Amino acid sequence: MMKTLKNFLLNPLALLFAAGAVPAFAADTELQLVIKNHQFQPTEIKAPAAQKLRILVHNQDSTPEEFESHSLKREKIIPGGAKATILVGPLKPGRYEFFGEFNPATAKGTLVIE
Amino acid sequence: MFASALIVFRETLEAALFIGIVAAATRDLAGRTRWIVAGVAAGLLGSLLLAASMEQLTTLADGAGQDVLNALVLAMALAMLAWHCIWISTHAREMVQQARNVGSQAQHQGQALWAIAIAVGVCVLREGAETVLFIGGIAASAQSGWQALLAGAGVGLLTGLGMGLLIYLGLTRIKVQYVFAVSNAFLLLLAGSLASQLAKVLTQADWVGVGSEALWDTSTTLPQDSPPGMLLHALVGYDASPSGLQLGFYLLAIGFIWLASRWVQAGLSPQGRPVLRSP
Numbered sequence: 001m002m003k004t005l006k007n008f009l010l011n012p013l014a015l016l017f018a019a020g021a022v023p024a025f026a027a028d029t030e031l032q033l034v035i036k037n038h039q040f041q042p043t044e045i046k047a048p049a050a051q052k053l054r055i056l057v058h059n060q061d062s063t064p065e066e067f068e069s070h071s072l073k074r075e076k077i078i079p080g081g082a083k084a085t086i087l088v089g090p091l092k093p094g095r096y097e098f099f100g101e102f103n104p105a106t107a108k109g110t111l112v113i114e
Numbered sequence: 115m116f117a118s119a120l121i122v123f124r125e126t127l128e129a130a131l132f133i134g135i136v137a138a139a140t141r142d143l144a145g146r147t148r149w150i151v152a153g154v155a156a157g158l159l160g161s162l163l164l165a166a167s168m169e170q171l172t173t174l175a176d177g178a179g180q181d182v183l184n185a186l187v188l189a190m191a192l193a194m195l196a197w198h199c200i201w202i203s204t205h206a207r208e209m210v211q212q213a214r215n216v217g218s219q220a221q222h223q224g225q226a227l228w229a230i231a232i233a234v235g236v237c238v239l240r241e242g243a244e245t246v247l248f249i250g251g252i253a254a255s256a257q258s259g260w261q262a263l264l265a266g267a268g269v270g271l272l273t274g275l276g277m278g279l280l281i282y283l284g285l286t287r288i289k290v291q292y293v294f295a296v297s298n299a300f301l302l303l304l305a306g307s308l309a310s311q312l313a314k315v316l317t318q319a320d321w322v323g324v325g326s327e328a329l330w331d332t333s334t335t336l337p338q339d340s341p342p343g344m345l346l347h348a349l350v351g352y353d354a355s356p357s358g359l360q361l362g363f364y365l366l367a368i369g370f371i372w373l374a375s376r377w378v379q380a381g382l383s384p385q386g387r388p389v390l391r392s393p
Contacts, residue, residue: 052320063251064168066244070338070354073328074318076180077247079169080254085177087320102248105117 028052028087033109035059035078038100040109049093049113055086065107069098072111089113115259118252118266119273122245124339126274128348129157129241132304134278136230138285139202139297146227153231157238164239165246181319187236188312194233195305196371199298201229203375245271277345300349302368307351309367310360317359325359 029051034041038061047053059065059078067086068075078084088096091113100107133150140146164171164183171179245267252263288296316322333354337343346352351364 063255064247066248070333073314073355073357076318077168077172077244079172079247080251082169082172084172087318101121102251104121 028054031055031111033057035061035065035100035107037061038063038065038103038106040098040100040107043109044112045109046112046114047089047091050090052087053089053091053111055088055111056083057086058083064102066101067098068101069096069111071096072098074098075101115262115266115269118248118263119270120339121248122267122270123274124270124344125241125245125248126271127277127344129238130274130276130278131281131348132237132278133234134280134282135285135297135300135304136234138282138293139301140227140230141286141293143227146230149227149231150234153234154238156231157235158242160235160239161242161246164243165250168243168247178319181315184240184315185312185319187240188308188315191233191236191240192305192308192312192367194229194236195301195308196367196374198229198233199301199305199371200374200378202294202298204378302371303350305371306364306368307347307349309363310351310353310356313357313360313363314353317357322359325362326357328355328357329361331355 029047031045031047031053033045033055035057045055057067057076057078059080059082062080064077064079066075066077067084072088072091074086074088076084076086088111091111093113096111096113098109098111133154137146137150140150168180171183173179175182249264249267252260252267285293285297285300313322313325317326331354336346336352336354338347338352338354343352343354353360356364
Protein backbone atom coordinates (compact mmCIF):
# COMPACT_ATOMS: atom_id res chain seq x y z
CA MET A 1 0.00 0.00 0.00
CA MET A 2 2.69 2.47 1.10
CA LYS A 3 4.89 1.35 -1.77
CA THR A 4 2.18 1.99 -4.32
CA LEU A 5 1.55 5.41 -2.85
CA LYS A 6 5.26 6.20 -2.96
CA ASN A 7 5.56 5.08 -6.58
CA PHE A 8 2.54 7.10 -7.49
CA LEU A 9 4.08 10.21 -5.94
CA LEU A 10 7.61 9.66 -7.19
CA ASN A 11 6.98 8.60 -10.77
CA PRO A 12 5.59 11.88 -12.06
CA LEU A 13 8.51 13.62 -10.33
CA ALA A 14 11.01 11.30 -12.00
CA LEU A 15 9.41 12.01 -15.35
CA LEU A 16 9.65 15.74 -14.75
CA PHE A 17 13.34 15.45 -13.92
CA ALA A 18 13.95 13.32 -17.00
CA ALA A 19 12.16 15.85 -19.15
CA GLY A 20 14.27 18.62 -17.69
CA ALA A 21 11.19 20.48 -16.58
CA VAL A 22 12.57 20.89 -13.07
CA PRO A 23 15.92 22.65 -12.85
CA ALA A 24 18.79 20.59 -11.49
CA PHE A 25 19.25 22.71 -8.36
CA ALA A 26 16.85 20.44 -6.54
CA ALA A 27 19.66 17.91 -6.11
CA ASP A 28 23.01 18.96 -4.65
CA THR A 29 26.13 17.79 -6.41
CA GLU A 30 27.69 14.98 -4.46
CA LEU A 31 31.44 14.42 -4.21
CA GLN A 32 33.23 11.46 -2.67
CA LEU A 33 36.46 11.53 -0.69
CA VAL A 34 38.26 8.75 1.10
CA ILE A 35 40.85 9.07 3.83
CA LYS A 36 43.32 6.21 3.81
CA ASN A 37 46.78 6.04 5.41
CA HIS A 38 46.27 9.66 6.49
CA GLN A 39 45.85 10.78 2.88
CA PHE A 40 42.90 12.02 0.89
CA GLN A 41 41.93 10.01 -2.17
CA PRO A 42 41.63 11.55 -4.67
CA THR A 43 43.74 14.55 -3.75
CA GLU A 44 41.89 16.73 -6.21
CA ILE A 45 38.13 16.86 -6.71
CA LYS A 46 36.31 18.96 -9.27
CA ALA A 47 32.89 20.52 -9.15
CA PRO A 48 30.91 23.15 -11.04
CA ALA A 49 30.58 26.71 -9.75
CA ALA A 50 27.43 28.22 -8.25
CA GLN A 51 26.11 24.92 -6.93
CA LYS A 52 25.61 23.50 -3.50
CA LEU A 53 27.98 20.61 -2.91
CA ARG A 54 27.83 17.67 -0.51
CA ILE A 55 31.25 16.23 0.13
CA LEU A 56 31.00 12.73 1.57
CA VAL A 57 34.18 11.83 3.40
CA HIS A 58 34.80 8.24 4.38
CA ASN A 59 37.61 7.84 6.89
CA GLN A 60 38.95 4.32 6.26
CA ASP A 61 41.74 4.69 8.82
CA SER A 62 41.20 3.45 12.34
CA THR A 63 42.26 6.81 13.79
CA PRO A 64 40.12 9.99 13.77
CA GLU A 65 40.75 12.84 11.37
CA GLU A 66 39.49 16.39 11.17
CA PHE A 67 38.55 17.72 7.76
CA GLU A 68 39.55 21.36 7.78
CA SER A 69 39.67 24.15 5.23
CA HIS A 70 40.35 27.80 5.88
CA SER A 71 39.20 28.93 2.45
CA LEU A 72 35.99 26.88 2.64
CA LYS A 73 35.61 27.74 6.35
CA ARG A 74 34.75 24.20 7.32
CA GLU A 75 35.94 21.87 10.07
CA LYS A 76 34.49 18.51 10.96
CA ILE A 77 35.80 15.58 12.95
CA ILE A 78 35.55 12.20 11.24
CA PRO A 79 36.06 9.32 13.69
CA GLY A 80 38.02 6.27 12.55
CA GLY A 81 35.97 4.17 10.13
CA ALA A 82 33.18 6.72 10.02
CA LYS A 83 31.62 8.84 7.28
CA ALA A 84 30.79 12.51 7.43
CA THR A 85 29.06 14.98 5.14
CA ILE A 86 30.40 18.46 4.54
CA LEU A 87 28.14 20.99 2.86
CA VAL A 88 29.75 23.77 0.85
CA GLY A 89 28.87 26.27 -1.80
CA PRO A 90 27.64 27.74 -3.98
CA LEU A 91 31.26 28.66 -4.72
CA LYS A 92 33.08 30.88 -7.19
CA PRO A 93 35.59 29.27 -9.58
CA GLY A 94 38.97 28.73 -7.98
CA ARG A 95 41.08 26.35 -5.94
CA TYR A 96 40.06 25.61 -2.38
CA GLU A 97 42.61 23.76 -0.29
CA PHE A 98 41.62 21.40 2.51
CA PHE A 99 43.63 19.26 4.89
CA GLY A 100 43.38 16.78 7.72
CA GLU A 101 44.15 18.70 10.86
CA PHE A 102 45.35 15.64 12.74
CA ASN A 103 47.80 14.69 9.97
CA PRO A 104 48.50 17.96 8.18
CA ALA A 105 51.78 16.75 6.66
CA THR A 106 50.17 13.99 4.59
CA ALA A 107 46.43 14.66 4.40
CA LYS A 108 46.13 17.43 1.81
CA GLY A 109 43.67 18.00 -0.96
CA THR A 110 42.11 20.57 -3.24
CA LEU A 111 38.59 21.27 -4.39
CA VAL A 112 38.70 22.77 -7.86
CA ILE A 113 35.65 24.80 -8.82
CA GLU A 114 35.28 25.35 -12.55
CA MET B 115 56.73 16.20 17.17
CA PHE B 116 56.44 19.88 16.33
CA ALA B 117 53.26 19.24 14.35
CA SER B 118 51.53 17.47 17.21
CA ALA B 119 52.69 20.16 19.65
CA LEU B 120 51.15 22.82 17.43
CA ILE B 121 47.80 21.03 17.13
CA VAL B 122 47.42 20.49 20.87
CA PHE B 123 48.70 24.01 21.56
CA ARG B 124 45.99 25.48 19.37
CA GLU B 125 43.23 23.55 21.12
CA THR B 126 44.59 24.23 24.60
CA LEU B 127 45.33 27.90 23.98
CA GLU B 128 41.75 28.93 23.42
CA ALA B 129 40.43 27.27 26.57
CA ALA B 130 43.46 28.32 28.68
CA LEU B 131 43.19 31.99 27.69
CA PHE B 132 39.46 31.89 28.36
CA ILE B 133 40.04 30.48 31.84
CA GLY B 134 42.92 32.90 32.53
CA ILE B 135 40.84 35.95 31.61
CA VAL B 136 37.77 34.73 33.48
CA ALA B 137 39.87 33.92 36.56
CA ALA B 138 41.36 37.42 36.52
CA ALA B 139 37.98 39.08 35.99
CA THR B 140 36.48 37.26 38.96
CA ARG B 141 39.46 37.21 41.29
CA ASP B 142 37.78 39.15 44.09
CA LEU B 143 34.58 37.17 44.07
CA ALA B 144 34.09 34.72 46.87
CA GLY B 145 34.40 31.07 45.92
CA ARG B 146 35.49 31.80 42.35
CA THR B 147 38.30 29.22 42.42
CA ARG B 148 35.83 26.50 43.38
CA TRP B 149 33.42 27.51 40.59
CA ILE B 150 36.14 27.63 37.95
CA VAL B 151 37.70 24.33 39.04
CA ALA B 152 34.23 22.75 38.98
CA GLY B 153 33.70 24.11 35.47
CA VAL B 154 37.06 22.79 34.23
CA ALA B 155 36.50 19.38 35.83
CA ALA B 156 33.03 19.06 34.32
CA GLY B 157 34.40 20.18 30.95
CA LEU B 158 37.19 17.59 31.03
CA LEU B 159 34.80 14.80 32.00
CA GLY B 160 32.45 15.93 29.24
CA SER B 161 35.36 15.91 26.75
CA LEU B 162 36.05 12.23 27.45
CA LEU B 163 32.36 11.33 27.06
CA LEU B 164 32.02 13.43 23.91
CA ALA B 165 35.17 11.95 22.35
CA ALA B 166 33.86 8.46 23.08
CA SER B 167 30.50 9.18 21.43
CA MET B 168 31.78 11.27 18.51
CA GLU B 169 30.90 8.56 15.98
CA GLN B 170 27.24 8.50 17.00
CA LEU B 171 27.13 12.29 17.19
CA THR B 172 28.51 12.64 13.66
CA THR B 173 25.61 10.71 12.15
CA LEU B 174 22.88 12.54 14.09
CA ALA B 175 20.67 15.20 12.52
CA ASP B 176 21.38 14.05 8.97
CA GLY B 177 25.13 14.44 9.45
CA ALA B 178 24.91 17.80 11.20
CA GLY B 179 25.21 16.39 14.73
CA GLN B 180 28.56 18.06 15.41
CA ASP B 181 27.26 21.39 14.15
CA VAL B 182 24.17 21.16 16.37
CA LEU B 183 26.34 20.49 19.41
CA ASN B 184 28.85 23.21 18.50
CA ALA B 185 26.09 25.74 18.01
CA LEU B 186 24.52 24.84 21.36
CA VAL B 187 27.86 24.99 23.17
CA LEU B 188 28.81 28.34 21.64
CA ALA B 189 25.38 29.86 22.24
CA MET B 190 25.49 28.67 25.84
CA ALA B 191 29.00 30.04 26.46
CA LEU B 192 27.99 33.34 24.85
CA ALA B 193 24.79 33.66 26.91
CA MET B 194 26.64 32.90 30.16
CA LEU B 195 29.44 35.32 29.40
CA ALA B 196 26.97 38.05 28.44
CA TRP B 197 25.00 37.47 31.61
CA HIS B 198 28.15 37.65 33.70
CA CYS B 199 29.38 40.86 32.02
CA ILE B 200 26.05 42.58 32.57
CA TRP B 201 25.75 41.33 36.13
CA ILE B 202 29.28 42.35 37.07
CA SER B 203 28.75 45.87 35.74
CA THR B 204 26.17 46.39 38.51
CA HIS B 205 28.80 45.48 41.08
CA ALA B 206 31.92 47.03 39.65
CA ARG B 207 31.88 50.07 41.91
CA GLU B 208 31.34 48.28 45.19
CA MET B 209 33.88 45.67 44.17
CA VAL B 210 36.53 48.29 43.58
CA GLN B 211 35.72 49.83 46.96
CA GLN B 212 36.06 46.61 48.82
CA ALA B 213 38.61 44.89 46.66
CA ARG B 214 40.36 42.12 48.56
CA ASN B 215 37.92 42.57 51.42
CA VAL B 216 34.81 40.83 50.31
CA GLY B 217 33.37 40.01 53.73
CA SER B 218 29.66 40.68 54.04
CA GLN B 219 28.95 40.57 50.32
CA ALA B 220 30.54 37.17 49.92
CA GLN B 221 27.33 35.17 49.95
CA HIS B 222 25.56 37.47 47.54
CA GLN B 223 28.39 37.67 45.04
CA GLY B 224 29.04 33.96 45.10
CA GLN B 225 25.64 33.32 43.60
CA ALA B 226 26.39 34.64 40.16
CA LEU B 227 29.38 32.47 39.42
CA TRP B 228 27.43 29.48 38.14
CA ALA B 229 27.31 31.35 34.83
CA ILE B 230 31.12 31.50 34.79
CA ALA B 231 31.37 27.83 35.74
CA ILE B 232 29.09 26.86 32.83
CA ALA B 233 30.95 29.11 30.37
CA VAL B 234 34.30 27.62 31.42
CA GLY B 235 32.88 24.09 31.31
CA VAL B 236 31.53 24.29 27.77
CA CYS B 237 34.70 26.01 26.54
CA VAL B 238 36.84 23.19 27.92
CA LEU B 239 34.41 20.66 26.45
CA ARG B 240 34.66 22.15 22.97
CA GLU B 241 38.45 22.20 22.77
CA GLY B 242 38.92 19.17 25.03
CA ALA B 243 37.01 16.57 23.01
CA GLU B 244 39.10 17.33 19.94
CA THR B 245 42.34 17.05 21.90
CA VAL B 246 41.25 13.76 23.46
CA LEU B 247 40.45 12.34 20.00
CA PHE B 248 43.77 13.51 18.59
CA ILE B 249 45.87 12.13 21.44
CA GLY B 250 43.79 8.95 21.51
CA GLY B 251 44.43 8.56 17.78
CA ILE B 252 48.19 8.85 18.26
CA ALA B 253 48.19 6.38 21.11
CA ALA B 254 46.05 3.87 19.20
CA SER B 255 47.85 4.07 15.87
CA ALA B 256 51.15 2.74 17.21
CA GLN B 257 52.87 4.17 14.14
CA SER B 258 56.60 4.65 14.35
CA GLY B 259 57.60 7.66 16.36
CA TRP B 260 54.36 7.84 18.33
CA GLN B 261 56.35 8.53 21.48
CA ALA B 262 57.69 11.73 19.94
CA LEU B 263 54.19 12.69 18.80
CA LEU B 264 52.86 12.11 22.29
CA ALA B 265 55.71 14.13 23.81
CA GLY B 266 54.89 16.90 21.34
CA ALA B 267 51.27 16.82 22.45
CA GLY B 268 52.46 17.21 26.05
CA VAL B 269 54.62 20.18 25.11
CA GLY B 270 51.68 21.76 23.28
CA LEU B 271 49.39 21.22 26.26
CA LEU B 272 51.85 22.76 28.72
CA THR B 273 52.65 25.71 26.43
CA GLY B 274 48.94 26.41 25.99
CA LEU B 275 48.33 26.26 29.74
CA GLY B 276 51.38 28.49 30.26
CA MET B 277 49.84 31.16 28.01
CA GLY B 278 46.67 31.02 30.12
CA LEU B 279 48.73 31.49 33.27
CA LEU B 280 50.65 34.34 31.64
CA ILE B 281 47.53 36.32 30.78
CA TYR B 282 46.16 35.70 34.26
CA LEU B 283 49.34 37.01 35.89
CA GLY B 284 49.42 39.98 33.52
CA LEU B 285 45.82 40.95 34.19
CA THR B 286 46.07 40.57 37.95
CA ARG B 287 49.06 42.94 38.01
CA ILE B 288 46.92 45.79 36.74
CA LYS B 289 46.05 48.44 39.34
CA VAL B 290 42.88 47.61 41.17
CA GLN B 291 40.89 50.60 39.90
CA TYR B 292 41.47 49.54 36.28
CA VAL B 293 41.34 45.80 36.61
CA PHE B 294 37.57 45.49 36.14
CA ALA B 295 37.52 47.77 33.13
CA VAL B 296 40.41 45.91 31.47
CA SER B 297 39.26 42.39 32.27
CA ASN B 298 35.69 43.27 31.27
CA ALA B 299 36.99 44.56 27.95
CA PHE B 300 38.73 41.20 27.44
CA LEU B 301 35.51 39.38 28.36
CA LEU B 302 33.63 41.49 25.79
CA LEU B 303 36.11 40.51 23.06
CA LEU B 304 35.82 36.84 24.07
CA ALA B 305 32.05 37.17 23.74
CA GLY B 306 32.51 38.66 20.27
CA SER B 307 34.80 35.80 19.35
CA LEU B 308 32.24 33.21 20.49
CA ALA B 309 29.53 34.98 18.48
CA SER B 310 31.71 34.98 15.36
CA GLN B 311 32.40 31.25 15.76
CA LEU B 312 28.68 30.65 16.23
CA ALA B 313 28.01 32.43 12.93
CA LYS B 314 30.58 30.17 11.26
CA VAL B 315 28.85 27.03 12.58
CA LEU B 316 25.44 28.29 11.40
CA THR B 317 26.87 28.76 7.91
CA GLN B 318 28.67 25.41 7.97
CA ALA B 319 25.46 23.54 8.83
CA ASP B 320 23.68 25.51 6.08
CA TRP B 321 21.05 26.85 8.48
CA VAL B 322 21.80 30.44 7.57
CA GLY B 323 22.43 31.11 3.90
CA VAL B 324 23.09 34.84 4.02
CA GLY B 325 26.38 36.65 4.53
CA SER B 326 28.59 33.63 3.89
CA GLU B 327 30.96 35.46 1.51
CA ALA B 328 34.33 36.44 2.96
CA LEU B 329 34.66 40.20 3.43
CA TRP B 330 38.43 40.27 3.18
CA ASP B 331 41.38 37.89 3.26
CA THR B 332 44.51 38.49 5.33
CA SER B 333 45.63 34.85 5.31
CA THR B 334 48.88 35.68 3.51
CA THR B 335 49.79 38.56 5.86
CA LEU B 336 48.76 36.85 9.08
CA PRO B 337 47.79 33.19 8.65
CA GLN B 338 45.26 32.02 11.19
CA ASP B 339 47.26 28.89 11.96
CA SER B 340 50.51 30.76 12.67
CA PRO B 341 51.23 31.23 16.40
CA PRO B 342 50.39 34.99 16.40
CA GLY B 343 47.26 34.24 14.38
CA MET B 344 46.22 31.57 16.88
CA LEU B 345 46.85 33.93 19.78
CA LEU B 346 44.79 36.71 18.21
CA HIS B 347 42.08 34.22 17.30
CA ALA B 348 41.82 33.05 20.89
CA LEU B 349 42.00 36.56 22.38
CA VAL B 350 39.94 38.76 20.09
CA GLY B 351 38.40 36.28 17.64
CA TYR B 352 40.78 37.03 14.76
CA ASP B 353 39.67 35.40 11.51
CA ALA B 354 41.77 35.79 8.38
CA SER B 355 38.74 35.85 6.09
CA PRO B 356 35.60 36.60 8.08
CA SER B 357 32.18 36.38 6.49
CA GLY B 358 29.65 39.19 6.75
CA LEU B 359 27.60 37.05 9.12
CA GLN B 360 30.62 36.53 11.40
CA LEU B 361 31.43 40.23 11.57
CA GLY B 362 27.77 41.05 12.13
CA PHE B 363 27.48 38.56 15.00
CA TYR B 364 30.77 39.81 16.49
CA LEU B 365 29.69 43.45 16.56
CA LEU B 366 26.15 42.63 17.63
CA ALA B 367 27.31 40.58 20.64
CA ILE B 368 29.74 43.26 21.82
CA GLY B 369 27.24 46.05 21.18
CA PHE B 370 24.44 44.23 22.98
CA ILE B 371 26.48 43.43 26.09
CA TRP B 372 27.91 46.94 26.25
CA LEU B 373 24.53 48.63 25.89
CA ALA B 374 22.83 46.25 28.31
CA SER B 375 25.57 46.91 30.91
CA ARG B 376 25.15 50.67 30.49
CA TRP B 377 21.41 50.36 30.74
CA VAL B 378 21.60 48.30 33.92
CA GLN B 379 24.15 50.71 35.41
CA ALA B 380 21.89 53.66 34.64
CA GLY B 381 19.36 52.18 37.04
CA LEU B 382 21.83 52.18 39.93
CA SER B 383 21.93 54.43 42.94
CA PRO B 384 25.22 56.20 43.77
CA GLN B 385 26.04 53.34 46.14
CA GLY B 386 26.35 51.13 43.12
CA ARG B 387 23.43 48.89 43.95
CA PRO B 388 20.35 48.28 41.87
CA VAL B 389 17.58 50.70 42.93
CA LEU B 390 15.13 47.89 43.26
CA ARG B 391 17.22 46.20 45.90
CA SER B 392 17.98 49.22 48.09
CA PRO B 393 16.11 49.34 51.40
